[in-house]
Amino acid sequence: MIATAKPDLVTVNIDGKEIAVPKGTNVIEAARLVNVDVPHYCYHPKLTIVGNCRMCLIEMGMPAVDPATKAPIMDPATGKQKINWIPRPQIGCGTNVSPGLHVRTTTPMVKDAREGVMEFLLINHPLDCPICDQAGECKLQEQATGYGRGYSRFIEDKNVKPKRTQLGPRVTLDDERCILCSRCIRFSKEIAKDDVLGFVDRGSYSTLTCFPGKKLENNYSLNTVDICPVGALTSTDFRFKMRVWFLKQTNAIDTESSVGANTVVWSREGTIYRITPRRNDEVNDTWMADSGRVLFKAVQAPDRLSAVKINGTDSAFDIAINAAAELFKANAGAVAVVGSGRSTVEEQFLTKQLATALKASTHLVSRVGEGDKLLVSADRNPNVRGALVTGLISTLPGVKLVDLGAQIDAGKVKVVVTVGEDLAAAGLNAGQLAKISLIVLGTHAKSMDGGAKVVIPTLTAFEKSGTFVNQQFRIQKFLKAVPPMAGATDDLIVLAKLVGAAGGATIPTEVNALWKTIAAAVPALATTTFANLPETGQLLDATPFSALPFVEGETLHYKPAQPVVAAANA
Template identity: 40%
Template structure:
């Protein structure tokens, strides 16, 4: 294999690789703005200047292919000086409005100016003035003054999002970025340009001025928006989710995530319609009660029915652990096989990039456990007639909303003798519940989702519920979380009184004589791995941050995996 020497160390490379690719693969830092591993090489920022022996001038590492025997210096005096000059040019017309800019704190220009700049400006003339606060599309705000014209956003929309919506206009110091006249920058991946923009020129309107990045904690999690299960970071301040950003996972979502996931998949966690504490129906009113009362009520009510009088709706929104506990509960305690889940397919809403038709994060996981959309000719379609014929008297719904999916079900549900609902937010079904348990959202619990490719991926709690202490239970902590006391407003964010479904189910099951001996969700998961052979020998640590892929030709044949 050919070898290239970078800063005195030899690295092997595949022919065709550029210097910056070899360097970044081997952990050698070469500063860059316009180069991105997934985008074409543009070579216009000139920040990646390196010195190559026997070449007369400095070359840009992003556009120079490595060659056998090449000797590259990234830290030689000439290279450092060259980068200093580039930095000075870039800063000439960049406004010093970091205090206002949302990018501050995660800004490549700030970092590189600090690391590779001279630390002062020789420019005394008036800076360039360009349009500010331009709304490019529904989610993206553009500030032309801050733009360093790296063209990453233009190349992203063309090459990755396959929607050629942005372009440079004008020349020289008047150059700016625009959409075509009358068009909006509205492709379903538009917000990724905010992540790849090395400066604060493109900002997220949804997150605009909400918080400084250093005030938040980041938790590695999975987006629950569709069967793709994009890896994300959940950014939390004062126990409130403020934004989601994609987390790099080459095989699942690469560097990207869709706007739907980013904008719509966290607001329900903060919402006011969260179910806060268990409710029990008394005189046709849902009344807030404590956990013990709700559980003992559920226990005494469940004893009135037996066997196939029960129907259980599992949830593709809940974790594998939650559904496993539910499955075990219905088989061992309720002694019924009447368990199925409601599919949430949006036909046609799918592309080759990330978005999937299946709008639930864990339907593959449910199928792995053996739960399907219909069981013993019981499914969402046949549910109402079975209720009306009184062959089903008790329905348990976990984290789903059957009435929203099938509005005709409304009358049938009122004919039930008992309806137990586990829900995160108020929905169309919750109002008919006899017993309503508050379920923790994906951002409040540990667990596992299985995506359509068979990736088993971990979610971690980012928001504390009422029984959780951020520091004792190992949640990510910002500086405010670490040092705040109960007297500080900024550390007293709302904590919802909710629990993971498996916890609630275990409590009820144990009261009914079952042996649900779990302390943590990992205990449940270990039991799953003993029963599901595709998951054998897994635990939370081996799943890790990037997930574990199930490989099984049998599952592909059964169309459980793609």
């Protein structure tokens, strides 16, 4: 990426620590840089600042100067310039740094202010943490341990507000828990561009609600749940499923499109409970689409393949590999490999090796949808660029497998290996499928599985580690969140065995070891290792592919280099 111009730096003093921060940074962010936590509810780094929760109150001051001469006034006691402290606390989120700004966050006044804010916030709070899904990741809980009283002085009746309101198909609202921070309102308005939420009534009766006749049903509605600092907005899908403190967090990548939104997979004992976005300011900020949050349900789907099959009868892995080897031998030169844009870079590399060993033609299945200009791009394959980088394909895949169909019709291809792709759905007709011996690697049952010679169950993206190259040519890694399903084999092992069956060299199947082979074989990835890949990903050189007509339109943090070709779906 083009290096941004170095911003002007401003030196500020926070709790006695001097730090230079870019101009325009607010005090909360500046304090974060010196590891000073300024508690806040309404402030969110990716949303506009409203300053309505008043939790981030801090003490502020500027070095004193003589009004007449502008000469610094020195403090005789310390020998340093005197600081003129503002007698009232200020909000940190709404205050941008200015040269020489002094901030104190630990003084009694700040503590008093925070305790006062907490007491007011908790006055009408139902305190139903035992049944609240937010418990464990609730800002109110966290700050209450630091600034709460431990008991309530409020002897009057608490306000009663609507509970268990369905704001939309995926979001449940408990208004009693709401602290009126308005993050959700701002998100809907500013990010999702779907202005449906607002406050009605005044004072302590203020209530969050949808505008009349509207629902919070856009594809980004669950981000309001993520940013809600309390348990007011909760996910209907995740409601009462599991407490968050039991869940293991695994970094992952959203596979629904080539945006490659960074995610966290929350799982417990091999069961995934939810997926939330992970902040990556270069890709998805702190957001992700709702449609990407339900992908984990595929892991335990009833149509998951769990048994190796040869000609439709259960078999064993080694026997299946031998059967594939025999097919390869008997049909040497007449094998085609259908790779997948959903495979990881590693799998695509091995698919390429398989095709090389078999001297087979390679094909990729295209998936084009409509981009929503935010975090779902037009290319619904997460890793087409990985196939380009690894050399599996050299041009973008056509809409249908026309070439392959023609080759089958011509009798040039008798065996097809498909890595996770449904050939019938991808464009081959029944007659073409009947002519070939099919070797299927896949996670879920597909229409043509019944006629397949060999079916080997493999893993979903949640059960393995790997990398994807997103639309920005950013290679991003994801890690295994849950153990593989019994009966399924890691794609890398299956592919490496098939390469062996095709007479190719032995290739390591453990990700870190495999990356040494990949780095040696693929010049673009020569300096990359899986272990050292940063959490935010690494940009690859896109220039060799700049001439290709990629289908993606503009999305968050992505502008297409080429004008969008009028794709077939248009």
